[in-house]
Amino acid sequence: MSVCGLMVLYILLMSDCVSVVLGQGDWGVRYSTQSICALKGSTVEMSCSYTFPSGKVTSTFWYTKDTYKNPVNLIVDSDYTGRVKYHDERYRHTLTITDLRESDSVVYKFRFITDGGKYTGGPGVTLTLTDGDSVTLTCTTTCTLIGHTYIWYRNKQLLTKQEVSLHLNPVSSEDAGNYSCAVKGLESLRSPEEKLIVTYGPKNTSVSVSPSSEIMEGSSVTLTCSSDANPPVDKYTWYKKTLTSPKASGQSYNITNITSEDSGEYYCETENKYGRHNSLSVSVDVLYLKHAVHAR
Template sequence: MALRTAGSVLVVFLWSVTVVLGQDGWSVTYTTQSICALKGSTVELTCSYTYPSGHKVTTTFWFTEWGTGVEPKDLGQDPEYAGRLKYHGDKKSDCTLRITDLRLSDSAGFRFRFITSGGKGSGPPVSLTVSDVVLEMDPTSVSEGERVTLRCRTNCTLDPITAFSWYKNGQPIPNSNTSSPVYILFSVSSEDTGRYSCSVEGHEDLPSAEETLNVTYGPRNTSVSVSPSGDIVEGSSVTLTCSSDANPPVDKYTWYKKKVTSPKASGQSYSITNISSEDRGEYYCEAQNGRGSMNSTALMIIVAGKQTSVLTAAVGIIVVVLVLILCLSGLMWFRKKNSTSTSNTRDTADDGQGDSSPVYDNISNMDMTPTAAQTESTYDQDDVHYASVHFSRSKNQEVPLYSTVQLHQPQKQDQDVQYAAVKFNLPSSATQPAAAQAAEVDASEIYSTVNKPRTKKT
C-alpha cells in the first residue's frame, strides 16, 4: 500500500489498574486488563510491582502459559518473539513490556512474574487482542448502475476512533474521510472497477487488505481490423479480426455480410481465402457476453483485378521500352531515307514532268558563238559569264523547291562579273498560301551565275 511507512509505531497506553496479590506488600499494578491492537502495530504492557521490604528481586519475566505445579516459561526465550520482545522494567519496581510487529497469533493473556530472595509473586492476566482492519464489500461483482456498500471494521474495539479513510488502487479517494465505518458507492460504472481498502485514522500505515470490485458490462467499442492491409486482389487471402471491450470478456463472436441473412462464420477471427469478385461487400461482427451484445461498424472489402507478379510486370515494362526504342529508331531512319530520296528527286526533276512544285532548272554553261579572237584565247579566259534564270511556279505550289545550278569553273580568275536579274512568276493571292503572300510582300532578288564571253588577254 502506498501509505505504508516503515518503522511506524502504534503504542497502546493503558489505564492504571491495581492488582493486589496479598498482604505484606506483595502487589502488581497494570494500566488495563484488556488491550485491542492492530496487526503490525506496537503495544506496551505498562505495569509496576511491590514486595516486602528487605527482599531482593532475583528474577523477572512475562509469560502466557501456566499450569498447576509447572513453572511458566519466559517469553524472552520463545523463538516466536525473537527480536520483537523488549523488557523495559527493572528489578526494583518497573515491569513494562513492549511487543513490536504484532501478529494475529499474539492474541493471548499476558502475566508478569517476579522472584525475590524471600518469595514469588505473579500478576493476573492482561488480555491482548490483535486485529487487522477488514474491508467488507457487498456485493463484490455488480452490473453498471447498481450500488455497492463498503464497510471498514476490526475484530475488537479500538479506542478512540475518530474517522476512517478509503483508498482505491492504493490512492486515497478524494473527500472520502468519514466518521462512519460505512462507505457507499452509488450507481457504479466501469470506471469504479478496482482494488479498494480502508484504514483507521491515525493508523493510515496499517490499512486493510485489498478485496476487488468487479463491475460487469456488455460489449462496447466493437471494431473490425483486416490483415494484411492494403489493396485486396483476386486470388489473395485476408483475415478479419473482431475486438471489443467487455466485462466479462466476450464469449461469442459472429460474422455477417450485409444483404446476406445467414451468418458467414463464428469466432474472433474470420479468414477469406482465394478472394473473388463475389466476396466484395461490407462485413461486420457481433460481440456478445452475458451482459449483452454489440455490432461493429461495417468494413468494406473492395476486390481488385488479379495481381500481376513483379517479374511479369518488369518484363512487360522492358518489352514496352524496347518497342518504343525500335519505333523511334525506325521513324528516324524512315525520315532520313525520305529526305535523301526527296533531295535526289529534286535534283533530277524538270518542268516537263508535270510536277505540281516549281523546280529550278539545271543550268549549264552557255556557249556563246566565239569570234576568232575569242576562240584563240578560250583557254586563257578567266572571266565568268552569267545568264538570266527564269523560275515558273504552279498555281498549286505552296513551297518553292530549288534545284542545283551547275556553274562552270573558270580556268583563271575572271576579271569582270555580270549579274542577271531573276524573275519569279507568283500565283494569284487567291491560291497563294499565307507564307507565299508574305514572301510576295517582302520579295528579294536572287542572282544566278552564268558564263560571259571570254576575251583575250592583252
C-alpha cells in the same frame, strides 16, 4: 482493520436481445436488438440495417411519437434536445442517446424515406431503464475512532473519497478492482484488499483488418473482432451488409483466395450472458490485376 465482505456484485446492463427482420417485398428494417435495459443517466446505442428496392435515400431518422401519422424526428423532439446523435453509413443507422431519463423508457422506431417511397420498421426497439445496483464498502476498526478521517484505495491508487463508507451508486464497470482503506495519517496500516467484481454485456466492439493496406485478388484477409465484456464474450458472429445470413462465427474471420465478390462492408456481433453488441462496419475493397494479352 478490515473491509466488509460485501464485495461481489452482479449487474445486468442489457437484456437478452432478438434480431428481427421485417418488411414487405424488398423494403425492410433489421434491428440488431429488439429490447435493451440500461441505467438511468447512462448512454445507450441502438442500430439497424435497412433495404429498399431502388432509388436514393433522402431522409433517415428515429422517432417515438407519431402525431397524426407524422413521426417526430428525435433530433427535433424537445424531450431529447442535445442528447441524441445519429451515425449513418451505407444502409446501416445507429442512434445514440445520452443522459438517459425515466421518460426515455419507450419504443423507438426507425424510418427512412427515398425518392420512391417511405418505410418504418416495426416493432422497433423497447428501452427499459433501471436505477442499477449499488454497493457500499465500509471501513471498520476494532474500536470506534472519533475525529479521524478514512481514506480509500482502488488498485493501490488513492481515491478522493474520505469517509468511513464508500458508496457506489450506481456501480459501473469502471468501479471494478481491488479496494482497501486506512486511517489518514496511518497509511502504513492499510486494510487487506477486497475484490469488487462487476459484470456487464459487451461494449466498445470494434473490427480490425489485416493486412490493412491494399488487398489483392487471390490473397488472404483476416478480420478480428474485439470487445469489452465481463464475463468475456462467448459468441462472435460475422455479417456482411446487405446479407441477412451470418458469414462466419469466431473471434477471427479469415477469407482465403479472396475475389472481387468478397468486397463489401463487414461487422461482428458479440454476445455474453448479459447482452449483445454490434461493431461499426469496416470496408473490404479487393483490387484485381488486369492481364494483358499480346498478339503474336
